[in-house]
Amino acid sequence: MMLLDHLMTAPIVMPALIAPVTLLLMRRHRGVALALSLGGCMAMLVASIALFVMAQDDAIRSYALGDWPAPFGIVLMLDRLAATMLVLSAVLGSVVLAHAVVTGADRRGWHFHPLFHFQLMGLNGAFLTGDLFNLFVFFEVLLIASYGLMLHGQGALRLKAGVAYVVVNIVGSALFLIALGLLYGLTATLNMADLAVKVARLGPADQGLLRIAGLLLLTVFALKAAVVPIHLWLPRTYAATMPVVAALFAIMTKVGIYAMIRTVPLIFGAQAGAAAWVPAPWLLPAASLGAAIGFVGVLVARGMREQAAFAVLASTGTLLMPVSLWREATLAAALYYMVQAVLAGAALFLVADVTIRRRGQYADAVVPSPRFAGQDAAGLLYLIAAVAAVGLPPLAGFVGKLLILDASFAVPGWPVIWAAILASTWVGVIGFSRSGSTLFWKAAPPEADAIAGSIRSRAEFIAPAILLALLAILTVAAGWMTAQTRAAAAQIMAPNRYVTAILGAR
Template identity: 70%
Template sequence: MTALDQLIIAPIVIPTIVAPLALLAMRRRRRVGVALSLAGCVLMLLAALALFGMAQDGTIRAYPLGDWPAPFGIVLVLDRLSAIMLVLAAALALIVMIHALVTSVDRKGWHFHPLFQFQLLGLNGAFLTGDLFNLFVFFEVLLIASYGLMLHGQGGARLKAGVAYVIVNIVGSALFLIALGLLYGLTGTLNMADLARRVATLGAADQGLARVAGLLLLTVFGLKAAVVPLHLWLPRTYAATMPVVAALFAIMTKVGVYAMIRTVPLIFGPGAGAAAWVPAPWLMPAAILTTITGFVGVLAARGMREQAAFALLGSTGTLLLAVACWTEATTAAALYYLVHATLAAAALFLVADVTMRRRGQYGDAIVAGPRFVGQQAVGLLFLATTIAAVGLPPLSGFVAKLFILQSVSTNALSWVLWATVLGTTLIGVVGFARSGSALFWKAKADGDPIACPERSRAELAAPMALVALLAMMTLFGGGATAQAQAAAAQVFAPQHYLNAVLGNAR
């Protein structure tokens, strides 16, 4: 292992150190705590970019903690897929953090910054771990942090939604542990690479239990991704929490999808016998229903945050339409769309935050109200983010959906997938057009505009940065799609992963 390989642990070490330091500093020297948190986000982005650069040579790198060899020790694994997810999480975190500081949202509670860092610790660990039990541990870290962040700013509706959110995730954690127990009992290991080797050699008598364990795992990941019918917690939770927190949470549903992409081709691929491709029978219809439910919710929503939550749900369904085909081409399209959908959903929540701050008592309700300061600029920003969210040109949503439609064209259900994507896109356009006209075009002309002298243009910086990233994904679409294709090729060549992690242990 070279000195440069030691950088693999940086995305975990940085928030682990910054979170307690920020907690200690906040009470007496708040500015120091804030500076530490912001610096941690910057360092994480730099480390993620460095790791992304390392992954460009196509080498899969394993980092054995404590120098214990796999499968006996804990191992972190860096490949193209994990590098993409690390960069996405770090970039989103920095933009959201800047928005929280500009709008002073972080001042509504003493523990915002430590919880924010622990959330990043859980996300980064989930992307890097090569062990299913540690995936469970990092899931719990990010969930515990999300409980606190979800309640940030207090409020009755937030507390009610938070209780439901906690209960749902406790059930998911219990199912996760049951699945891990079954797999460990069958194979004697939870290292992903070692599991891939051992599941493939299970006898016929154990194949049924392996299939049950795989289905339980996919149920847990589907719950995290808010797949229908396991989605009911998401609209209420994301609409009730503060928009800046919901913007960070935009990546949390993608953690569930990431876990599917990471585990299914590796552990439950073609060599897994009766457990091969365990999600195949149910994931596709669930993805179709999730897409339809999400965009119908966009049409029916009565508030901007609720609309953004349903758009996030619909984008997850669209993403899973490609994932559920389980081919290299569709996975590449899914990875490109995953990055786009995360940024677009976060932008919707931040635009909702900016709008409700300027509309006074009208908040984010989708009803016509008096004109407000900065209405034209916010309206243009809303237009850009909704264009991205529904997948219209010229932003990356159009490229992403075109990529998905092209990749599924050889699937037996291609006509169903095309109809779902195009039909829900139309529903999304109508839904966002309805809300945009009510919020920014049909504003009441009588009376003076709502005065918001404390609002500054700096509040527009974070959503504008997200729109700029979406535009860059379009301008540099060739490079972005090439990265997605290279990552998908690694996912569907599991032998390289096994060789990198197990080495001589095989």
């Protein structure tokens, strides 16, 4: 039993160890470094699946580092939501890293593999931590790694977008620290379970500061998730970076949403007085606008990477609509949609990468080009990825949106959600149809230059095909998956269970 308890540290410890070792080995022993990097991702996937199986008993587990009891020491926690996100992160990381190796994208710089594993470490730490300060620390780890990955491959446009990305996140980090300072000054703790207890005991004189701290904290999470109107950094950043890196970034915006789901019902729920449900008034309108702006961006995008970036923005808005209602049924629907949105967004970027490599000088521009090698396969993958991203039957995107519509019906605000989802889906269908027909089915003009470039390997199609196959599995297993998300939502909306699991009888 003790060994299984220690397994909770594996998703953090393994990438933390692999990153520096690959850095030392990459220049002189590249083959060994690659084997270690890929093997580490697979080992992390196995550990994550084992933790997911552990979480099936519906218990909420805690792990006190150094055996210091909560709330005085660093604590990790595992519940159904954290286990699901760990598996999603490990699956995405393994597929994307394999694609980077197959395509040679990792050869554009010596530090790709160490940065990649530090990124996974930050993601997994954010999912497992039970402390707001350590959430800040893991946010910084994944952000610092993302700065390096975003600039991987160099380029003036990438550097310009990278500077803006860094500035935005520095501002977010500063706001995060201010929020933590306010919360610590009010409660003398940053342990999430302890905060849930102490926030409920604050007197009327402290309610104003508590509300300010809550709004600042949720603004930071909204910035990380690219919620409208603080979303402008995402399309430029994701479109400028290498597609294989942007595919991994597809889960980064969902970390901000995960942080909202983790903290709002627990700390700022009904027991928080004037700060109860602090984001409630503005989150639904912002989410609706996000879905609309995202799919309008898909419609007017001039490149495949830009289109995929706007699709990620649209998925964030769609996801936040049911989350903003803070009900068990809508949260369950949102969690199902979140899993498929990450896979669909990453698949769009990998399909864009495969297409760019075959179109030569035409790259990802939405213009007709001469026929290229593998065009039919690329077009088919694009079609399936677009169907998943926009939410058409029969793939998981349709199931997810159907669950959201059903769960939100007859809840205050449901007409806004229904109108936003149906209208934005219609716009998304037009956008992807226009781009797909231009890229893969429209003949190039006779005077168009022939494609210049080398013959590419068919192995490049494997990674996007795996992600799309996982979406198909998610559709077939929708009954089992919805049972998982409902159980996870029940844990989230029962904060007393979380507090008891972390703090015990005290």
